[in-house]
Amino acid sequence: MPRYHVKITGQDYDAMADLVRQYRINVNTHTVEKVAGGYRVDAHANAVQLRRLETAGYSVERYEDADAAGKKRQLEVRKVSKKVSRAAEAVQVATAGQYLNVVEVEQALAAIAASPNDSFTRLIPLPNKTWEKRSGNALKIGKGSGANRSGFYFLGGVHAREWGSSDILINFAQQITQAYRTNTDIILGSQKFTAAQIKSIVNERDIYILPQANPDGRNYSMTKESMWRKNRRPAPTGHTQSKCVGVDLNRNYDFLWDFTRYFDPDSPIANSKDPCDHDVYIGPKAVSEPETKNVVWMLEQNPNIHYFIDIHSYSEDILYAWGNDVDQSSNPTMAFNNPTFDGKRGIANDAAYKEYIDPADKTKAVTLANAMSEAIRGIRGRVYSVSQSMSLYPTAGSSDDYAYSRHIVDPSKPKVLSYTIEWGSANNPTPFHPAYSEMQKIIQEITSALLAFCLAAT
Numbered sequence: 001m002p003r004y005h006v007k008i009t010g011q012d013y014d015a016m017a018d019l020v021r022q023y024r025i026n027v028n029t030h031t032v033e034k035v036a037g038g039y040r041v042d043a044h045a046n047a048v049q050l051r052r053l054e055t056a057g058y059s060v061e062r063y064e065d066a067d068a069a070g071k072k073r074q075l076e077v078r079k080v081s082k083k084v085s086r087a088a089e090a091v092q093v094a095t096a097g098q099y100l101n102v103v104e105v106e107q108a109l110a111a112i113a114a115s116p117n118d119s120f121t122r123l124i125p126l127p128n129k130t131w132e133k134r135s136g137n138a139l140k141i142g143k144g145s146g147a148n149r150s151g152f153y154f155l156g157g158v159h160a161r162e163w164g165s166s167d168i169l170i171n172f173a174q175q176i177t178q179a180y181r182t183n184t185d186i187i188l189g190s191q192k193f194t195a196a197q198i199k200s201i202v203n204e205r206d207i208y209i210l211p212q213a214n215p216d217g218r219n220y221s222m223t224k225e226s227m228w229r230k231n232r233r234p235a236p237t238g239h240t241q242s243k244c245v246g247v248d249l250n251r252n253y254d255f256l257w258d259f260t261r262y263f264d265p266d267s268p269i270a271n272s273k274d275p276c277d278h279d280v281y282i283g284p285k286a287v288s289e290p291e292t293k294n295v296v297w298m299l300e301q302n303p304n305i306h307y308f309i310d311i312h313s314y315s316e317d318i319l320y321a322w323g324n325d326v327d328q329s330s331n332p333t334m335a336f337n338n339p340t341f342d343g344k345r346g347i348a349n350d351a352a353y354k355e356y357i358d359p360a361d362k363t364k365a366v367t368l369a370n371a372m373s374e375a376i377r378g379i380r381g382r383v384y385s386v387s388q389s390m391s392l393y394p395t396a397g398s399s400d401d402y403a404y405s406r407h408i409v410d411p412s413k414p415k416v417l418s419y420t421i422e423w424g425s426a427n428n429p430t431p432f433h434p435a436y437s438e439m440q441k442i443i444q445e446i447t448s449a450l451l452a453f454c455l456a457a458t
């Protein structure tokens, strides 16, 4: 059944909560805006769902048939070549006209880690193969060693249909390694990162990138169903529908994972325990998926990581903790790890529960997010908003909350300040994977943000 990119307007908080609670709409949670007559949100939904909404009094604006438009967009993915090209022939994202396919992302990583960059880069083979037996790599960029080097961990390609996140991280790595090696500036729009600044990043910090966390899903989205989001875990026995394949990796982390226990039953949380949920199945247990295990393994292996950014699309937002409820800094005992509050979390407009955040962490998180937003604005004037992950809609089991929660669950672990970036405008056709000419501009914007972040954070 076709799936449409739409904007939905509902009259009040409950109407908007019902989009998730009752109608199971795939809402783009950070696009909620106050408009005359209530709230409006950007979403994807099928024709049956849209008819039900209209009958119930919502107003729906349709933009496009996402599956049909996505089919055309798949022509903007480079074909997987049968001949295995050498790493040295890897695609340069800055001059590419099409999305890198899943093989090319790995080739590009291998090329970045090879001579003449091998004195300051290292390929990191990930320990867990995917369900379709793909093995992938992360990359470390950093010259020198020592316990005082801050680690930065940038993740991309978690959600299958958000194709451009892998291209962004490959571009970031290609730009920074080339500039470092040749002692040159990086110029992006009106943003200039001097050779000396690049040198300070590579000589004094460790950058870890994992650009393609979900290669099975990304490949499936690029070649079959463009709107695919999950990984490709085989469907449980007895389930034959194609939507019963896969787990939403960004609902699979060990943070309030068992959401029915931790959240208020009335919370509009878009998580599901049904393996046949097309988008947000949380998996059979926390960290059940090989792809999730790889992301966590990187944090375990590299205890100098103090910053984590998970790159997603879309809505032009930079999001900081928390995602499960509204932040508060007055009551430290009202926290995710306090069972007293089980069953009370995840309602935005109540006082029963709000999540504690250390006020100094919050100040720092916002300051660094603002530095990224400024660096994005310097490319072509787009304004990315800085806000808390929790909007009207909460989440559980997501990477950013998990990464930031680790030091609270276990004080022997380092504190990891964490973010999700949602690149790209809701007004782009096929916003999860825009035309590559538009994607190129977004690649510059987020590359600029990551470079500015590395400079601003210490």
Ligand SMILES: [Zn+2]
Binding pocket: 159, 162, 312, 313
């Ligand atoms: Zn995503």
